[in-house]
Amino acid sequence: MQPWTNKSAKMKTGAHSRFFIMIYGVLLSILSHVDGIATETAPSNTLIILDTSLIRSTGGISQFDRRKYITLHTDVTENDWNSPQSASMMDTVFRDLDIYFGRNNGGMVWWANQLPEDPQRPGYIQPLAISEQGQIARLNYASDLRNRFDARADTMIGGQPQVMWPELKANWDWAGATAVGEYMARYVNKFYRPFSDSTVSSGAPAPRFIEIMNEPLYSLCDDPLPGLSKRVTPLDVFEYHRDAAKAFKFINTNTQIGGFTVAFPEFDLQNFDRWDQRMKLFMDTAGAEMDFFSLHFYDFNHHWAAPDRGYVHFKGSRLEATLDMVETYSHQLWGQVKPLVISEYGGRDHTTERDTWSPQRDWVFMKALTPMLMTFMDRPDRIEKTIPFIVTSFDWAGDPPYPWRLLRFSNEPESLSGDRVFTEMIKFYELWKEVKGTRLDTYSTNPDVKADAYTFGKKAWLILSNLSLEKQPVFINIQNSGESTSAEITEIQIRHLHAVNRIPQLTIEQDTQISEFMLDPEAAAVIELTYSRELNPTHQSETIKYYSDQIKQSIQESKASVFTFSNVDINQAVEAVLDLSFGRAHPFSKHPVVTFNGNILNVPHQFAGDDLQSGRSSFFGQLNIPFPVSILQATNTVSIQFPDSGGFVSSVCMRVTSSDQVPVRPDQVRNIRIYPEQASLGVNQQRQLTASLSPENARDIRVNWSSSDPSIVSVDRLGQITGQAIGSATITVTSVESNHSVKSSIQVIAERVPVLADTVLVEPSKLEMIRGETAVLSASILPIDTDNRSITWSSQNPQVATVDSTGKIVAVADGSTQITATATGGAWGVCEITSQTRIPGSITFDDKSKYLQTIYKVGSTLPVTCSFRATTGRKVDEKGLKFWLRELRSNWSVVKDRVVYDPSTADKNTGIASASISLKDLTPSTALPAGNFYYLWVTFTEDNGTQITQGAAASPITIVSDE
Incomplete structure (x- = not known):
């Protein structure tokens, strides 16, 4: 850290701040050539502007809602909280760190297998039994330690495919989706107290949201659970959601119901076929019955399917593009955006998820949280709830325990023993401690550094997040443009959540001056400012998001995609940004020509986050294009043209900010380039010249074109030149705002000059x-x-x-x-x-007779080895080969499975696989119910989703008591 004194923190807006911005502009003046056009490089330093006099509101919301954002993937009924040992930890979590409950996907699912079938209606759960057990649950809650934090409940619950899908329920089967929807509604009505009742003695508070099923397509279509008698299609799942929601709403209209809980919302896969066949199909089929749409987002530090098993990220422009596509289609279908719930988000790493606990692994999981959360916070009027995937302990999940947890044993990783202590995940919540209040206006000159700010009382919090893998030097300029006198900063606390030797550290520093702050790779910081008096912002801005009438337009060479925006309120508009999202194969251009109401916009080259997305099969992201409000109209037309064919413009949205105060921005045009700088053409021949302005975030990018001799070469307002007569002329393009100009020399000859492909x-x-x-x-x-x-x-x-x-x-x-x-x-x-030549996939035991003849003891292991070959041209998917020891009934229906993977086989076409299946706590073969037996089975899924299930199966496997 290199400290420097920022006296503007105690000064009025004026010459000093203008000088600061001017000097900062010098730091951003390095240009390079991209796609043959001069463009600005990513800045080596980032300027953050915070205006403490300007409230920032989006869709009518300007308050930081901790119930929505600072949550834990648990709820008040979870047993982890119901012990004297956990009491002090609950105080830390819910009182000191001000965390709220988020989600529970266990209770309703567990009771579905315990409650009896209605003898009068086969396939339905008996309503009386639900009422009786619900009353007991409410009474138990009234006497639990957990109810101390009853006010922290703002939760969602949900179903699981392995119980809620027909054929997969234990004991007896559902009559269908209607039976499931009815059960869910009765469960909420009877196991929880009503929303109108705040009395703890009446039971736990009812959940505000319910998801019909958690990640159903992954468990039913992509990697089907055992026990399914036929192939399940996405349409089957979506019709199930529709019917279950209808049944639920017939009984319960208070809790919001939604889905389909998308595990991997990668809409651009197979050139956007994934969008058509999944999310769009769901919205078309069941969307009208949904109160919200739920999605999951994960950044993979290492992904088995990625090149070199490397980075596969969502944070940044891909996340923005994904959310905008759902919102745009929602608006197109219903004239409004249905709310979103992000019921899981965070980080993953295929190389460490099955390992014992380590602080390094916690960092991999938690570093994605703040950048994703800040994206969700930009949509406060559209996102109802965000829940980081951090559970409490999940001790029952096995050894090693569940990776994404808040609590661990003090002796881990050596042994699962000792006292309860927090994992490194607690540092995420410590970073966000006390943040609350009213949102303030912020601005970042770098898409890779996100900024946000809030104020309450005498404090303000400036939040920063680094989306890149490089350190980012950050300059902080605090403005108070609306007050004659500024409150003075008396204390500054900088909380920096970063990695040191890959171990997460929350560094806390105290100061009395703003500093040039070095934000570490993928790090986040909260800068807490204490003032001499309360901040009272005197101005307010309001940002409204507009959605175009079109979605998912194919990109065709030299053909413009046109999008329209109607009924735009331009009253007091001070800022406007076009959000252009598209997906394309990697070699293709990511820099289109964009016109807005006939005006060519200055399109930036830098995306937020991973510009390349090289770990994915294609690029999908969003460009944020600022433009002058002077060209904004009530009805607007946007034209987008790429130089090559392929992919789709997925959505185009527009954000318009209105205010009585023009926000402070480092936006003056400082340089302009023209391409080509010289050219020849014939009489009556036309060519297109292009102007590029810097910085790319310049607010007023209007330019004027002129010719030194229009009788030789004429030029229109979009830069298209026409040869009029033999001779030479100079074309000049000039910035309207800054008066910067640049010239191109044009020679006109008698004959047309061929334009050749290069x-x-x-x-x-x-x-x-x-x-x-x-x-x-x-x-x-x-x-x-x-x-x-x-x-x-x-x-x-x-x-x-x-x-x-x-x-x-x-x-x-x-x-x-x-x-x-x-x-x-x-x-x-x-x-x-x-x-x-296509050779089908296969699996072969090393010696099948060995498994049939060997007698295995309970408590030991069953080592299995086999050879495998994926279908020609295919590979084993990211999980690797799957080894099953399955207990079957005489009719071959499934009782239960014990499953182990060999991850070393992931991403391979052929090889040897091995695993050891634990026989701990199994029932000896002779003690199984009559007709039941053990079945050894090896399968794998190919990278295109094909299941290879034939060739490696053996039964019966003999297991005897260890006594």
Whole structure:
């Protein structure tokens, strides 16, 4: 940390702050060339502006709601809180750190298997039994230690596929979704007290939300649970949600019901087929019955399916694009945005999740929390609840215990013994301690550094989060633009949550001056400012989000995608931002030409968070494009044009801020570039010139185009030039705001100058095929105004793969070849083709007879080894091979499973797999119910979702008592 004195913290707005911004501008003046156009690089220093006189409201909400944001994945009924040992920890969690309860997915599910079937209505739970057990539960709660923090309850509960889905319930089966919905409604009505009753003796407070089922598609479609007699489709699940919600609402109209609890909302997969086949289909099928939509978000520090098992992140622009797509379609269907609930979010790491506890692993899980939370906080009018996936202890989950937990044993990782202590996860809540109050206006010059602020009484809290893997030097400039005299800062506390040698540290420093602060990689900080008196912001801004009438438009070369915004309130508008979201294959351009009501906008090149997303199969993100409010109208048209084909513009949204106070921004245009700087063209020929302004966050990006001699070269207001007569002229583009200008020299000759292709992009650039398969390649030509855009396709080795004039290829034999797309003039691009004969996936025991003849003892282990081969062109998915020891009835219905994975086989096509299945606490074979037996089975799922289940099965397995 390099301290410096910021006297503006005690000064009125004026010359000093303007000088500060001017000097800071010098730090941002380095330019580089991207896509052939001059653009500003990511700033080496970040300027954060905090205006303590300006309240920031979004959709009518300006207060920090800790019930919504500072939560724990538990509820007041959980047994972890019902012991004298946990009393002091509850005080720390709920009183000192001001945390609220979040979610419980266990109680309702457990009771579904305990309560009896209604003899009058097969497949339904008996209502009287629900009432009787619910009354007992409410009475027990009235005498529990847990009810001390009854006021902390603002929770959701939910179902689980392994109990709530027909065929998977123990003892007897549901009559269908209606029976499940009815049970859920009666459970809430009878196991909890009504919302109108605040008396603890009446039972635990009713949940505000209920999710029909937790991550159903993963458990029923992607990696199906054992016991299903037929394939379950997403449509089956969505119709189930619709019918269950209808039944629930018939009995209970107080608790909000929703779904479908998306495990991996990767809408861009398979060129957005995942969106069409899942989230969109759900909203079309069941959305009208949903009170909210629930999603889960995780950053993977290491992901088995990623290249080099590396980073796969959501935080930043991908998260923004994902949320905007759901909101836009919701608005399109119902004319309003249905609320969202983020019922799980955080971090994961496939390489450590099955290990014993370590502080390093806690950091991997918790570093994603603050950046994601700050994104959710930007949508206070649309997101109803956010719950980080941090449970209490989950001791019952096995050894090693559940990774994402708040409590551990003091002797871990050596042994599961000792006193209860907090894991490193507690530091996330310590970072956010006391943050509350009214939201203040903040601004960051760097998309990779998020900023937010709140004030209550004499305190203000400035929150910062670093989305990047690099350190970020941060300058903090505090303004008080609306008061004649400013309150003085008397004390500053800086809480910095970062990693030292990969171990999370919450560093706390005290100061009396604002400093140049070094924000560590993926770190977060809360800067607590104590003032000499209460802050009383005198101005208020209101941000309204507008949704276009269109969604998911295909990107086609040289063809604009058009989006419209209607009924926009421009009264007192002081700031406007266009949120452009799109998904494309990695090689394609991420820098479109965007016009707003005919005005070309200055499109930034930097995305928030991971710009490359190289760990994913394609890019999906959002560009935030500021533009001058002077071009804003009640009805607006946005045109978006990319230079190449492929992918989709998923959504375009617009945020308009109105205020009686213009916010402080470092927004003056400081430089301008033109491309090309010189060109030749013929008489009557047209070319497009492009201007790029810096900084990219400049608020007023209007420019004027002019020609030194319009009789030679004319130019229109969008920079399109036309050769009028032989000769030369200079085209000048000038910033309206700063008067900066730059010139391009244009030569006009008698004959037209050919515009030749210099780049050909083939999509995809690499393709693995099975012999006999067909595929269609696409080719994009740059520049976009190339005269002859025809393509000639050819195959380096037609004996391996052929290609026709449309780019359709056929794999005809095993081998490798290149498919080449050649443009007129010689520019070319290729696709690498590998063709193989399809061999189906298989699994083979090393010696099946060994498992049938060996007698295993309870308490020992059953070591299993097998060879495997995935289908040609496929790999084992991220979990690896799955080893089952299953207890079956004589009719082959499932009693229970014991499952172990071999993660070393993940992402492999062939190899040897092994695992040891624990036989602890199993029932000896001779003591099983008549007809029951043990069945040894090995399966795996391929990376395309195909289940390989044949070839490695043995029964009966003999298990005897260890006595």
